[in-house]
Amino acid sequence: MAAQTVASTTDSTPGTQGAQDAGAPAPFGPAAALSCRECGARYPLSPVFACLECFGPLEVAYDLPTGDPEALRARIEAGPTNIWRYAPLLPVPADVTTKPNLNPGWTKLVKADNLARELGITGGLHVKDDSGNPTHSFKDRVVAIALEAARTFGLTTLSCSSTGNLAGAVGAAAARAGFRSCVFIPHDLEAGKVVMAAVYGGELVGIEGSYDDVNRFCSELIGDPIGEGWGFVNVNLRPYYGEGSKTLAYEIAEQLGWRLPDNLVIPIASGSQLTKIDKGLKELIALGLVEEKPYRIYGAQAEGCSPVSAAFKAGHDVVRPVKPDTIAKSLAIGNPADGPYVLDIARRTGGAVEDVDDEQIVDAIKLLARTEGIFAETAGGVTVGVLKKLIESGQLDPAAETVVLNTGDGLKTLDAVAPTTGPTATIRPTLAAFREAGLA
Amino acid sequence: MAAQTVASTTDSTPGTQGAQDAGAPAPFGPAAALSCRECGARYPLSPVFACLECFGPLEVAYDLPTGDPEALRARIEAGPTNIWRYAPLLPVPADVTTKPNLNPGWTKLVKADNLARELGITGGLHVKDDSGNPTHSFKDRVVAIALEAARTFGLTTLSCSSTGNLAGAVGAAAARAGFRSCVFIPHDLEAGKVVMAAVYGGELVGIEGSYDDVNRFCSELIGDPIGEGWGFVNVNLRPYYGEGSKTLAYEIAEQLGWRLPDNLVIPIASGSQLTKIDKGLKELIALGLVEEKPYRIYGAQAEGCSPVSAAFKAGHDVVRPVKPDTIAKSLAIGNPADGPYVLDIARRTGGAVEDVDDEQIVDAIKLLARTEGIFAETAGGVTVGVLKKLIESGQLDPAAETVVLNTGDGLKTLDAVAPTTGPTATIRPTLAAFREAGLA
Incomplete structure (x- = not known):
């Protein structure tokens, strides 16, 4: 898919830490703002997730492409066989396919x-x-969008709390995109899940406590200076994440x-x-x-x-x-x-x-x-x-x-x-044994 | 991809057990014969795998499409995002996409x-x-072709010996295609691998012996009347299987x-x-x-x-x-x-x-x-x-x-x-502990 220049609909805001050159694709593509699902208040596109008016959840609002649906369908069909074929409908820049990403989607x-x-x-x-x-897992879809938002905001660490699928999705996406990752898990997670989360080589931190304790700790971290430059995919990047x-x-x-x-x-x-x-x-x-x-x-x-x-x-x-x-x-x-x-x-x-x-x-x-x-x-x-x-x-x-x-x-x-779930039968390696087991 | 009628290049032979209507797509598409890799002897397309002259391995020989490469490229590019986009180059009928199959391929x-x-x-x-x-695993590619050959030959049981990937690929493909499957494994395989092989619900038979014993037993089974109607994907269907x-x-x-x-x-x-x-x-x-x-x-x-x-x-x-x-x-x-x-x-x-x-x-x-x-x-x-x-x-x-x-x-x-492979650190859920661990 050729990179396309799309007119910017996004104001540069204090929350937007990423560089935004004149003439570069709009960093969030057709996304226009964050809007509160409860009261409708609008905010600039930034790494925030709750309404300042009513504490309602924020979600991405769009200026979606108008015009000929046939042309849009054709553009989508000519795109890559992953979620980026829908870039015109997502909060990502039109040149998103040029960035390293796991490129999930287009599953069967x-x-x-x-x-x-x-x-x-x-x-x-x-x-x-x-x-x-x-x-x-489907988590690759949501993490892919959160990752692109993190890139645009100039965040450098990708993080989450997780008990399974999300840990692997964040670790893998961060590895490929060249982000530091730091994933938090309960310390007593099953061994297999720990391996799946750790193999991508990012920081994996076991927290002595329950999953709720892990989440509370992450909230504390976001509010602390330590958490500056951190994108928690399902917390401060949640509005983007969800769009996946x-x-x-x-x-x-x-x-x-x-x-x-x-x-x-x-x-x-x-x-x-x-x-x-x-x-x-x-x-x-x-x-x-x-x-x-x-x-x-x-x-x-x-x-x-x-x-x-x-x-x-x-x-x-x-x-x-x-x-x-x-x-x-x-x-x-x-x-x-x-x-x-x-x-x-x-x-x-x-x-x-x-x-x-x-x-x-x-x-x-x-x-x-x-x-x-x-x-x-x-x-x-x-x-x-x-x-x-x-x-x-x-x-x-x-x-x-x-x-x-x-x-x-x-x-x-x-x-x-x-x-x-196990074998139907266990037998000696002879045809007689096969017949005796009633398998012939 | 629309089903296409391709002129038959394959004679109906005693080995070809599948029905072959006049006007139906050639059951093996562009494949013309089996040929011996050692001596070049040619055989009709049938479920055999060794040369009668020299015991060399048989492989599929083709009458590949000649003519405009641009047209062939365009036809491939318009095909499905799986191995069947290459149906014009494989031993499968042109209407292969209408049959139930796991449709592997087009991986990243x-x-x-x-x-x-x-x-x-x-x-x-x-x-x-x-x-x-x-x-x-890549085994889905080879099993997909073997399965279509089994269908054409009128075989009804899909089988293999395996210690891992192949067992799952055969079990899954057979389940979807409505074949009986019977997979043979060494009886002392790791528990996880047994689950992966057994979950598709076919017969799974543990053989008391080594992997070599399993293979020997399978060879015996192929030669016995019990094995009639059986397609061992990597034995009697091996020439087709390999093409995947x-x-x-x-x-x-x-x-x-x-x-x-x-x-x-x-x-x-x-x-x-x-x-x-x-x-x-x-x-x-x-x-x-x-x-x-x-x-x-x-x-x-x-x-x-x-x-x-x-x-x-x-x-x-x-x-x-x-x-x-x-x-x-x-x-x-x-x-x-x-x-x-x-x-x-x-x-x-x-x-x-x-x-x-x-x-x-x-x-x-x-x-x-x-x-x-x-x-x-x-x-x-x-x-x-x-x-x-x-x-x-x-x-x-x-x-x-x-x-x-x-x-x-x-x-x-x-x-x-x-x-x-494990966690970087395990800590109490406090910012102080996080700092002490050198993670901030």
Whole structure:
């Protein structure tokens, strides 16, 4: 994709520490400002994340390209086979592809006919399989955008607190982009996850305490002079970070031939991904890239951490925090920041929020592997399990076209299936033994 | 890509068990016959793998498309972002994309400027990162072609012997394609690898014995009536299977903008992959898809299983088998079938074969992770480690453009780096502790 010059829509602000040459591409592309999701107050594009008026979360507001949707579609289709094909819709400069980045995205949308048959879906089923990303979870998408924001702001250390996928995504992205990284984890994380987080060679700091203690410590660090020049991808870079999830919506629509599915089943951790996919779908319609049609968004949680599902079923608008206890650790956020927005979207679109227990999660991981050859992380077991439950309970129309998300790779959560997954038989190396075992 | 009708070049033969309608696409596309690599004898396309005249290995011979290279390039570029974009050059029908398959390939070619700087390479360095395949190794490429051959031959069980990557690739591909699968492994395989092989729900049979015993048992099974209808991907389907590796050559050339690199560093297990990449490069030149230029092919082995490297250094034409002892288990074939062909290619192209020890493998895995954010399997440590050694010893010109292969994912061989990979520090959650640890 050739570098393009886009008229700057962004004022240079005190918060913008990066150099901004006259004539250089607008550092945030079509992004115009940060705006508060609660009160609508607008702020310049800078590394801040909460509204000064009402403490509401800030998100990126755009001056999106107007004009011929055909031309925009053609420009996207001529772009690279990663998220940067959607650069015209993201808070990144038009020359983003010239910077070192892991270039995630453009993962497979798998037509899942075998799984559809097993579930009784007749309207068509697709799995959006984000295990194909560079570090094998959807986190590469959000980190890629946060990294570019960090670069623009002149930040030099990329950081996060994490118990798994995010640590690897940040470590890998920082390594490739030449940033220092410093990732914080609870000191008692499983050995395998520590290796995945540490192998990229950045600083990895074990914190003596719970994940909550890790987060509290990170908040302290951001407020301290030590934290100057630090980009915590999911804290002070969160408005940019979150936008990475929009690319899931864009890819699904493009891979369906520029149209929307009827139903989407999306996992809920903080709830951010679900809300950003909805934002992306609405943008596609507004831009004329797809025809407007109703779609239903379904949220999926693990029973052991289902505060949003509980609120949905009880008809509440607020989410009561819980203490997580589930094998779906990548979804185990007991106090999901975007819970109320998720409830609103599920209700507005005619969807639902549902949950499945650990046994159902394991069964669903195996069902997806057995039918489509896709080995999902526990979060993928949650979405597939919830899809099954939604059909059985009549909440999701099997005659409609559905897309279900798998957001991570089964190799990362082997422990979940290990106790119940093994050889069919163990035999001596003879044909007689093979026959005796009933395998012939 | 629209299905296209291609004139059949393949006679219906007794070995061809699949139905072949008049007017249907040629079941093996441009493939014309099997031919013996030793004596040149030709055989109809069928599930056989050894020459009846001289017992030499059989490989696929083609009637490749002649005519305008620009038109062929355009046809490829308009194809899907997986190996099937090269269907006109593979032994598959033109409508292959309509069949259920894992659709591997089109993995990233990563411009590795950081690694190049560390190694002193000035001519450009790229990592072809095959960890991005569906089951995270290059085996998905070869299995995909074997699966389509099995479908055409009317075989119903997909099988292999394996100690790792191949088991998962076969299990996953069979699941998606609706084949029965039956995979044989040594009974004492590590627990994690058993889970990866078993999760796709096919038969997984532990054999009480060594990997050699497993192979012997499989040969017996093929010759027995029990084995009728079975496709052992790397035995009776081996001629088709091997062709999958050609796609690595095609992708590298296309991703470089339809041109060849100066050097390629490729791991050696059986040696098949290296010989097929060479075959693919020669085809690209013959078809006019790239300009003809010299290229050097370098083979990479682990010191603990380096029979080809030893023969190369000794100036021998034959390879003396060894008993493998290395952490690079996916390359641990002590008696590599294609060893002599590898020696010939390395010498003919002006390349070399080199090896590195286990400590160098681990160091190279970490070097690649730290510089490019790519976490490689031990086989990727072998190629990157060998690249380093080739430069240090003056065998590879750092001013030339080099492509190094990573054929698998680090998540599959966590044990290799685990003992030496961990947190930088473990601290209490206070800023004072952070400062004391020297991290601020």
